Amino acid sequence: MVFVDKYAIREMNETIVLEHIVNQGPLSRAAVANNTHLSKASVSEIVRKLTETNLVHEIGIGDSTTSGGRRPIMLELNKHAGVSLSFDIGYNYIATMLTYLDGEIITEQIIEDKINRETLIDKIENVVIDYQQMIPKTSYGIVGITIAIHGVVYDNSIVFTPYYDLAKLNICEVLGNRLGIPIFIENEANLSAIAEQTYSSNYKNLVSISIHSGIGAGIIIDGELYTGERGFSGEIGHKILFPDGKPCPCGNRGCLEQYCSEKSILEFFTEGNQPTETTIAQLKSAYLTKDPKVTELIDRAAKYLAIGINNVTTAFSPGVIFLKSRLTREIPDFLEKINSNLNSFINEDVELRNSTLGDQATLLGASAVSIRNFLRIKSMKIQR
Amino acid sequence: MVFVDKYAIREMNETIVLEHIVNQGPLSRAAVANNTHLSKASVSEIVRKLTETNLVHEIGIGDSTTSGGRRPIMLELNKHAGVSLSFDIGYNYIATMLTYLDGEIITEQIIEDKINRETLIDKIENVVIDYQQMIPKTSYGIVGITIAIHGVVYDNSIVFTPYYDLAKLNICEVLGNRLGIPIFIENEANLSAIAEQTYSSNYKNLVSISIHSGIGAGIIIDGELYTGERGFSGEIGHKILFPDGKPCPCGNRGCLEQYCSEKSILEFFTEGNQPTETTIAQLKSAYLTKDPKVTELIDRAAKYLAIGINNVTTAFSPGVIFLKSRLTREIPDFLEKINSNLNSFINEDVELRNSTLGDQATLLGASAVSIRNFLRIKSMKIQR
DNA sequence: ATAGTTAGTTCATTGAACGAACTAACAAAG
DNA sequence: CTTTGTTAGTTCGTTCAATGAACTAACTAT
Numbered sequence: 001m002v003f004v005d006k007y008a009i010r011e012m013n014e015t016i017v018l019e020h021i022v023n024q025g026p027l028s029r030a031a032v033a034n035n036t037h038l039s040k041a042s043v044s045e046i047v048r049k050l051t052e053t054n055l056v057h058e059i060g061i062g063d064s065t066t067s068g069g070r071r072p073i074m075l076e077l078n079k080h081a082g083v084s085l086s087f088d089i090g091y092n093y094i095a096t097m098l099t100y101l102d103g104e105i106i107t108e109q110i111i112e113d114k115i116n117r118e119t120l121i122d123k124i125e126n127v128v129i130d131y132q133q134m135i136p137k138t139s140y141g142i143v144g145i146t147i148a149i150h151g152v153v154y155d156n157s158i159v160f161t162p163y164y165d166l167a168k169l170n171i172c173e174v175l176g177n178r179l180g181i182p183i184f185i186e187n188e189a190n191l192s193a194i195a196e197q198t199y200s201s202n203y204k205n206l207v208s209i210s211i212h213s214g215i216g217a218g219i220i221i222d223g224e225l226y227t228g229e230r231g232f233s234g235e236i237g238h239k240i241l242f243p244d245g246k247p248c249p250c251g252n253r254g255c256l257e258q259y260c261s262e263k264s265i266l267e268f269f270t271e272g273n274q275p276t277e278t279t280i281a282q283l284k285s286a287y288l289t290k291d292p293k294v295t296e297l298i299d300r301a302a303k304y305l306a307i308g309i310n311n312v313t314t315a316f317s318p319g320v321i322f323l324k325s326r327l328t329r330e331i332p333d334f335l336e337k338i339n340s341n342l343n344s345f346i347n348e349d350v351e352l353r354n355s356t357l358g359d360q361a362t363l364l365g366a367s368a369v370s371i372r373n374f375l376r377i378k379s380m381k382i383q384r
Numbered sequence: 385m386v387f388v389d390k391y392a393i394r395e396m397n398e399t400i401v402l403e404h405i406v407n408q409g410p411l412s413r414a415a416v417a418n419n420t421h422l423s424k425a426s427v428s429e430i431v432r433k434l435t436e437t438n439l440v441h442e443i444g445i446g447d448s449t450t451s452g453g454r455r456p457i458m459l460e461l462n463k464h465a466g467v468s469l470s471f472d473i474g475y476n477y478i479a480t481m482l483t484y485l486d487g488e489i490i491t492e493q494i495i496e497d498k499i500n501r502e503t504l505i506d507k508i509e510n511v512v513i514d515y516q517q518m519i520p521k522t523s524y525g526i527v528g529i530t531i532a533i534h535g536v537v538y539d540n541s542i543v544f545t546p547y548y549d550l551a552k553l554n555i556c557e558v559l560g561n562r563l564g565i566p567i568f569i570e571n572e573a574n575l576s577a578i579a580e581q582t583y584s585s586n587y588k589n590l591v592s593i594s595i596h597s598g599i600g601a602g603i604i605i606d607g608e609l610y611t612g613e614r615g616f617s618g619e620i621g622h623k624i625l626f627p628d629g630k631p632c633p634c635g636n637r638g639c640l641e642q643y644c645s646e647k648s649i650l651e652f653f654t655e656g657n658q659p660t661e662t663t664i665a666q667l668k669s670a671y672l673t674k675d676p677k678v679t680e681l682i683d684r685a686a687k688y689l690a691i692g693i694n695n696v697t698t699a700f701s702p703g704v705i706f707l708k709s710r711l712t713r714e715i716p717d718f719l720e721k722i723n724s725n726l727n728s729f730i731n732e733d734v735e736l737r738n739s740t741l742g743d744q745a746t747l748l749g750a751s752a753v754s755i756r757n758f759l760r761i762k763s764m765k766i767q768r
Numbered sequence: 769a770t771a772g773t774t775a776g777t778t779c780a781t782t783g784a785a786c787g788a789a790c791t792a793a794c795a796a797a798g
Numbered sequence: 799c800t801t802t803g804t805t806a807g808t809t810c811g812t813t814c815a816a817t818g819a820a821c822t823a824a825c826t827a828t
Contacts, residue, residue, distance in 0.1 A: 005422075006783055006816050009393045013785085030806050037389075039786050044808060061793095069805025070793040205613045217699075221605055228701025229589045235730050239695045241627070243687070251727040252694065307624045310636065314619045315601075315699040317612025343635040346619050390785045390814055397816085414775050423817050428777060445824095453774025454824040771828085778821070783814105790809070798801080 010046075013038060015377055017046045021056055021075050022102075023381045028062060028072030047075060054081045054139045055375065077101060082140030082374065085131055086366035087124060088148040088188065091115055091163035096127060097363035098135065101143070101371050103199065103382055106136070108363070115164040121174055128179060144370030146184040146191070147171060148362045153187045154231025162214065162249075184369050189234060189324075190225055191365030192355065193218025196322045198368040198380050200356045203319030207312055208355065209236070211305075211325035215257045217312060218365075223379055237261065239311050241304060260304045262327055268297055284330050298331060306341030313347050320351040324361055329354050394430075397422060399761055401430045405440055405459050406486075407765045412446060412456030431459060438465045438523045439759065461486060466524030466758065469515060470750035471508060472532040472572065475499055475547035480511060481747035482519065485527070485755050487583065487766055490520070492747070499548040505558055512563055528754030530568040530575070531555060532746045537571045538615025546598070546633075568753050573618060573708075574609055575749030576739065577602025580706045582752040582764050584740045587703030591696055592739065593620070595689075595709035599641045601696060602749075607763055621645065623695050625688060644688045646711055652681055668714050682715060690725030697731050704735040708745055713738050 013036075020032050027035070033043040050056040057078040061071045079102040088095040092114050098106040113123070128145065135142070151161030156172045172183045186194075193208035197220050208218045215237035219226045227233050237257030238250045245254025258264060266275035269283050286294045309321060328334045339352055355361055372380050397420075404416050411419070417427040434440040441462040445455045463486040472479040476498050482490040497507070512529065519526070535545030540556045556567045570578075577592035581604045592602045599621030603610045611617050621641030622634045629638025642648060650659035653667050670678040693705060712718045723736055739745055756764050 006393065009390070009815095010784060028806070033807095040807065041787080041809080042785055045784085069795075069803085070807075072806060203613060221610055222608075224606075226605055229587060229703035230701060230733055232697075232701035232730050233699065235698045235701070238698050238728055238730055240691045243625070243691055248728075251729055253727075303627065307627055311623045311695055312699065313616075314622050315617065315696065317614060317616035317619070319613035344622055344632075345635055346616050346622055349614055393784095394815060412775070417776095424776065425778080425818080426816055429815085453772085453826075454776075456775060769828105772826085774823100774825080776821100776823075779819090780817100781819105782817080786811105786813080788810090788812105790807100792805100792807075794803105794805080796802090796804105798799100 011376075013042065014046055014050070017043060018050060018055065018077075018375055019377045019379060021050075022077045022375065022377060023379065026059055026062070026074035026076045028074055030072060032075070051075075054078055078139075079104065080136070080138055082138045082143040083135055084367040084370040084374075085128065085142050085145045086148070086363040086370070087127075087145070088362050088366070089115060089120070089164075089166075090150065094123065094127070095363060096131075097360070097367060098131060099364075099367040099371075101375070103364055103367055103371070103384070105360075108360075115166070117165050117169060120166070120169070121171060124171075125175060125178055128175075128181075140374070142181050143374035144182045144184065145175070145179070146186065146366035146369040148188045148191050148366050149185055150188050152231045152235075153185050153190075154227060156185055158185065159231050182370070182373060184366075184373065186225075186366070186369060187216070187218070187227070187231075187234075188362050189216035190218040190227065191363075191369065192322075192324050192357075192361040193220050193365070194225060194368050195357050195361040195365030196220075196320075196355065197223070199364060199382055199384050201320055201322075202381070205316065205318040206320050206322070207234075207316055207318045208322040208324060208361070209309070209312070211260075211323065211327070212262045214263075215261050215308070219316065219318075221316075236308060236312060239308060241307060256304070256308045260301045260308070262325060265297070265301050265327060268301075269294065280326055280330055283327075287331055298334060299337060301327075302334060302337035303341050306338045309338065309352065310342060310344060310347060313342075313350050314344075317346070318350060320353060322353050322355045324355040324358070329358065395760075397426065398430050398433070401427060402434060402439065402461075402759055403761045403763060405434075406461045406759065406761060407763065410443055410446070410458035410460045412458055414456060416459070435459075438462055461759075462523075463488065464520070464522055466522050466527040467519055468751040468754040468758075469512065469526050469529045470532070470747040470754070471511075471529065472746050472750070473499060473504070473548075473550075474534065478507070478511070479747060480515075481744070481751060482515060483748075483751040483755075485759070487748055487751055487755070487768070489744075492744075499550070501549050501553060504550070504553070505555060508555075509559060509562055512559075512565075524758070526565050527758035528566045528568065529559070529563075530570065530750035530753040532572045532575050532750050533569055534572050536615045536619075537569050537574075538611060540569055542569065543615050566754070566757060568750075568757065570609075570750070570753060571600070571602070571611075571615075571618075572746050573600035574602040574611065575747075575753065576706075576708050576741075576745040577604050577749070578609060578752050579741050579745040579749030580604075580704075580739065581607070583748060583766055583768050585704055585706075586765070589700065589702040590704050590706065591618075591700055591702045592706040592708055592745070593693070593696070595644075595707065595711070596646045598647075599645050599692070603700065603702075605700075620692060620696060623692060625691060640688070640692045644685045644692070646709060649681070649685050649711060652685075653678065664710055664714055667711075671715055682718060683721060685711075686718060686721035687725050690722045693722065693736065694726060694728060694731060697726075697728075697734050701730070702734060704737060706737055706739045708739040708742070713742065 029043050033040045059074050059076045062074040079100045084099050086097045094111045097108045152159040158166050176183045189210040196208050206220045210216050217234035217236045238255045240254050241256045242254035246258040248255035266279050413427050417424045443458050443460045446458040463484045468483050470481045478495045481492045536543040542550050560567045573594040580592050590604045594600050601618035601620045603618050622639045624638050625640045626638035630642040632639035650663050
């Protein structure tokens with residue numbers, strides 16, 4: 001809060017009204033007035049502006065709440081007022097997703113491509129221009145572009161990337177100037193956390209743990225993404241599991257991700273060979289045949305992951321922890337096994353769930369970032 | 385933000401002006417207007433109210449900023465407008481502290497006493513009444529009472545206490561009704577964190593780790609105390625250091641505090657005997673004589689604590705971590721030894737410091753809670 | 769003494785929220 | 799079919815607080 005003038009109060013109340021309509025709509029003006037403690041007069045005036053700008057529209061007459069009385073005119077977010085475009089920059093692919101303002105997916109696509117620092121911005125620009133040709137006609141067009149990075153992002157700038165070299169690449173400014181569209185970048189695990197917050201959880205405090213090559217956590221605290229003083233929060237793959245354990249490139253020994261990242265687990269399974277696309281399926285079927293070595297492997301991984309999760313719980317005490325991992329999703333009982341290793345009373349009331357959004361989490365979170373920015377609302381909760 | 389009416393804007397601006405005067409004072413009206421982007425007219429009006437209510441007073445004419453021009457009337461928090469009373473409820477003592485509104489200590493005292501659930505509230509009430517007799521005459525008297533609890537507190541209610549049985553004891557309501565003074569309770573480590581935030585740090589994100597019988601962390605995120613979905617955040621003593629290590633009452637095995645709480649370290653030193661008041665001094669002098677067993681003990685403790693701290697850093701990435709521990713304060717090089725065990729690049733830019741407030745941290749933090757509530761300001765930063 | 773500058777106050781104007789009174793539109797009962 | 803009671807939504811004069819502009823106050827340097 002930098003300062004508050006007489007226009008700020010109107011902005012805040014517009015935000016409040018819009019948040020109510022987006023998150024609890026369809027709602028009548030009267031219902032909004034009741035839920036917000038704003039007067040009917042104020043709500044009427046604000047809704048007039050929101051409908052004039054096409055963000056909200058009247059979807060018809062609702063049922064009368066009790067017997068008698070005028071029936072309400074229901075208001076809803078005009079989800080077709082614009083679209084949001086999201087990118088996920090993997091080390092050998094670019095995934096994209098186009099959604100309406102409620103996160104409804106219009107189209108998705110994956111381009112297989114080795115990421116190159118020199119050409120990345122041009123490539124993204126071309127994809128955007130292609131999309132601009134084909135998107136449905138809307139009032140606002142593409143309202144924002146959010147780009148998921150597999151690395152540390154702070155203050156819309158790339159700090160560190162382990163798999164490709166994009167550090168300090170000025171995507172937001174360059175692309176924003178060329179396209180005239182607000183551009184945001186954010187860490188992939190953080191976007192997954194925002195997706196869970198938006199589409200599948202009502203907790204104010206939640207953590208989403210992404211497990212693939214490494215292990216990273218996205219952290220929502222009091223309804224807002226938390227990234228730490230310099231963007232390095234949630235680097236929980238580098239929690240130390242074994243003092244004096246395996247050396248890790250980060251400088252530590254015995255880091256969690258040396259033992260139970262997806263990559264590490266698969267390498268244990270293949271006994272050091274390079275995992276391929278089919279390795280997970282093989283692991284799964286070996287597990288289903290009750291291969292004792294594989295059972296032991298999974299049991300051990302569950303135990304180690306539980307220790308990592310215990311360490312997250314003791315730090316954050318969130319309402320829920322989501323796991324975004326192909327292994328915990330594919331291997332039956334994996335999640336239950338992790339749970340049975342969580343013995344401390346501190347973990348008692350913390351829900352542990354597989355991500356309901358799966359591979360789409362990152363892009364859906366990215367879309368939520370663009371949309372929230374465009375609508376100037378802080379919270380967005382949508383049932384899918 | 386529940387709703388915003390036309391009075392809210394004035395409240396917010398009052399808060400903004402008061403925060404500036406408290407945190408950057410003495411300031412002139414003109415300086416406040418510049419720093420806040422409020423108009424001079426608005427600042428004048430708000431300051432009129434703040435001086436009428438005795439919260440702010442004019443302390444005289446300042447120097448002219450440049451050459452020429454009317455000299456400014458300097459404004460300052462009227463720190464003698466009231467006093468704040470703080471309690472720290474140990475398992476065998478009650479410590480109290482009385483301060484002015486800037487945290488200046490008027491008097492401190494410690495009552496040795498085994499805590500008893502049945503008599504605690506009466507005992508506190510009597511202490512308050514005693515203080516009310518002797519406190520200096522002020523406009524507002526005791527503006528708030530904040531009570532530090534060694535246990536988990538959530539939403540002004542005691543959830544869990546390991547050393548004494550105070551769970552669900554309704555201190556705030558009962559005492560508040562009897563005394564007509566706002567009562568707050570909060571966890572001891574959390575109050576230490578608030579103290580560091582108020583009196584010795586400018587980071588938005590900080591952690592204060594209290595090490596005694598157990599190990600607990602107070603966490604400030606984006607300038608606000610974070611306690612988790614149910615108050616259990618910062619229970620980092622129950623991070624798992626050794627998978628399959630020593631059993632801990634919490635249900636885990638190998639918890640950090642089984643190896644490097646003050647209690648555990650002293651027990652290693654006394655080889656299992658009950659530590660006494662003088663044990664720390666003995667440990668220190670043994671360390672100074674370079675007793676190889678003690679050196680090894682400290683080296684090992686430093687290594688383990690570094691692992692615990694690494695796990696805090698990977699989770700929170702704060703700007704600074706404070707250690708509130710008699711051992712790291714007393715034993716030379718202990719802090720440096722911990723630091724030299726922090727090898728990961730993730731720890732690179734995170735400051736590690738001994739608490740500058742020491743034993744007074746908890747009570748000073750408590751006083752900050754009362755004062756911030758009374759002044760209705762969110763942030764308070766005071767140079768001591 | 770004068771000119772220039774900064775501090776602080778006064779006042780008419782303005783934006784926005786509000787309550788009260790109004791219109792619109794309905795259901796149920798007679 | 800009319801009346802009554804109720805809810806939805808709009809209109810309008812009032813009120814509050816922020817604001818810029820003009821003012822006074824008080825100072826320094828020349």
